[in-house]
Amino acid sequence: MLASATPQPAVADIELAKRCAAGDPEATEALYRAHVGSVRAMARLHASHAAVADDLVHDA
Helix, strand or coil, X not given: CCCCCCCCCCHHHHHHHHHHHCCCHHXXXXXXXXXXXXXXXXXXXXXXXXXXXXXXXXXX
16 A cells, blocks of 8 residues: 555644634744745745845745
8 A cells, every 4th residue: 555645644733733723823823933944945846036035935
């Protein structure tokens, strides 16, 4: 059997997402900081310039 190509979120991420949905600003900050590097790297692969990618990530 082949493993799924889509990684499963960590339990901590799921709990943080639930807290974000409930309006917890500390959870929102923690989730952002945990994933901003990966999101920025993906944006830089697809944007025309690093500054554009950074703006897109910041605006999200």
